[in-house]
Amino acid sequence: MGRTGVDPLIYLDYNATAPVRPEALAATTKALTAVGNASSVHAAGRDAALAVNQARERVAALLACSPNELIFTSGATEANNLALRSAARPGQSLVISAVEHPAVTEAAVAVADAAGSKVHTVGVHRDGTLRLEELEEALATSPALVSIMAANNETGVLSDLDLVVKIAHEAGALVHSDATQLVGRLPIDLRRLQLDLLSLSGHKFGAPQGVGILYVRRGTMPAIRPLVHGGGHERGRRPGTLNVPGIVGLGAAAEAAARCLDQEAARIRSLRDRFETAVMTALPGTRRNGHPDLRLPGVASLTFDGLPADAMLAAMPAIAASEGSACAAGAMEPSRVLLAMGLSRDEAECTIRFSLGYATTADDIDSAIRHVIDAARRVHAALYPNTTTTASGTARGQEGPRRHDA
Structure with missing residues (x-):
């Protein structure tokens, strides 16, 4: 799964569709x-x-x-x-x-x-x-x-x-x-x-x-x-x-x-947990959505504080992920699922769904972690130019705009 002239695509959109086995x-x-x-x-x-x-x-x-x-x-x-x-x-x-x-x-x-x-x-x-x-x-x-x-x-x-x-x-x-x-x-x-x-x-x-x-x-x-x-x-x-x-x-x-249903689920869950832990540790404002345990092994719904999902996805073209349901792609309204869970409109608009599956590898996840963290820091710098960012991703200085209007 690669593209000419750019980094290989890391496919993390299994909830939209899985690669054909x-x-x-x-x-x-x-x-x-x-x-x-x-x-x-x-x-x-x-x-x-x-x-x-x-x-x-x-x-x-x-x-x-x-x-x-x-x-x-x-x-x-x-x-x-x-x-x-x-x-x-x-x-x-x-x-x-x-x-x-x-x-x-x-x-x-x-x-x-x-x-x-x-x-x-x-x-x-x-x-x-x-x-x-x-x-x-x-x-x-x-x-x-x-x-x-x-x-x-x-x-x-x-x-x-x-x-x-x-x-x-x-x-x-x-x-x-x-x-x-x-x-x-x-x-x-x-x-x-x-x-x-x-x-x-x-x-x-x-x-x-x-x-x-x-x-x-x-x-x-x-x-x-x-x-x-x-x-x-x-x-x-x-x-x-x-x-x-x-x-x-x-x-x-x-x-x-x-x-190999049980073994595959355990492997995928381990990779997802590794991904979430690394991203949320490096970017402390990031929050996970949904019950921490009662969920599919391969789904990570993450809200990046103040960082619009569309800007994040544009900043990491090597990652195939989604702002929400693939069937709602192109919709101007935020996810009604997230709104029903009590997230604000701003929070919903800063949420990305990463979904792993049977062909996801540890190398995919390690690379995805780097891409996501780098994208978050670059988007933050673009949207909040009057702040500085620590090595862990937390901002210091003047607060930038909190809302992103497309």
């Missing part, structure tokens, strides 16, 4: 050279169908569920829409959290409007964890569905899905989780967890972009209502010719992730 690339490439529609009855079609079924089994093994509980989609956005549309009931509300991905928040509003119902939003604490007392209050409205993400895409904070499922089921509501950031990074056991629906995108853990899954727990879910019409694919629940190469790549990525 070698196993997935090989499997996808091989599938691309084969011919055959998985719905055709001739030999080529049967071979394609067999490849799809093998991929379904591999994803089911990663999720600890039955293969026939999985519906292939184009990604989690489609899966989220399919789940919420199918679970909605006229007059019954939907319950979501204040930090959901737009693929859930916008879908929930659209579905509720169509059903003549409401969306209840549950807040979070300063550390990003769910306000369970607000969830219990929202459940008093007898909602059809509760949709709570498994892990936040900006902070990595984990939801207590066991408790959410217990509380929601006791109130008679179905439970869906957008698990896009969790799957392939931490273990999940759907036989034990008892979620009714779950969405994922393969590209978050090394599959090609453009393929995902909707899990539907057998025996507890109303009939899936397709978003589009025009065929009996996926047992009539998701019409359209199957993306065989993408599905095969998803299966290969799932198998590769499952092979």
Whole structure:
């Protein structure tokens, strides 16, 4: 992963998309050279169908569920829409959290409007964890569905899905989780967890972009209502010719992730902690966002005091990181996730998300530490010229402007 004439790119944006795993690339490439529609009855079609079924089994093994509980989609956005549309009931509300991905928040509003119902939003604490007392209050409205993400895409904070499922089921509501950031990074056991629906995108853990899954727990879910019409694919629940190469790549990525999930998570967590400690030690004004322990192993959301994220990113072109959700790139408003956690607008605008993954190395992290610290000092010098900076990064002298206006 390099660029001509400049420092090699250090990729720390796995929450946006992970590099395609070698196993997935090989499997996808091989599938691309084969011919055959998985719905055709001739030999080529049967071979394609067999490849799809093998991929379904591999994803089911990663999720600890039955293969026939999985519906292939184009990604989690489609899966989220399919789940919420199918679970909605006229007059019954939907319950979501204040930090959901737009693929859930916008879908929930659209579905509720169509059903003549409401969306209840549950807040979070300063550390990003769910306000369970607000969830219990929202459940008093007898909602059809509760949709709570498994892990936040900006902070990595984990939801207590066991408790959410217990509380929601006791109130008679179905439970869906957008698990896009969790799957392939931490273990999940759907036989034990008892979620009714779950969405994922393969590209978050090394599959090609453009393929995902909707899990539907057998025996507890109303009939899936397709978003589009025009065929009996996926047992009539998701019409359209199957993306065989993408599905095969998803299966290969799932198998590769499952092979060393615990060891990989421990290694990545160690690298992330090393990165955070070094940066926050060198730049004392830097703060970490989200619960220190209840989060994904590879996510570091850091607020650089008085240093705008866009200026920081421009000052370290060798680092691939993000101001927040990749789906919000280009938006003029600060992260609503961070605002929901109680950060000010200024703080949110000075926050960068670094996300590590399976291919991140110790050398990557050591180099990233140097780039980040150097960028922070150069941005500080440019924005606050009347101050001096100590070796540790703290400023002395006249205070410069605190707010950055684009």
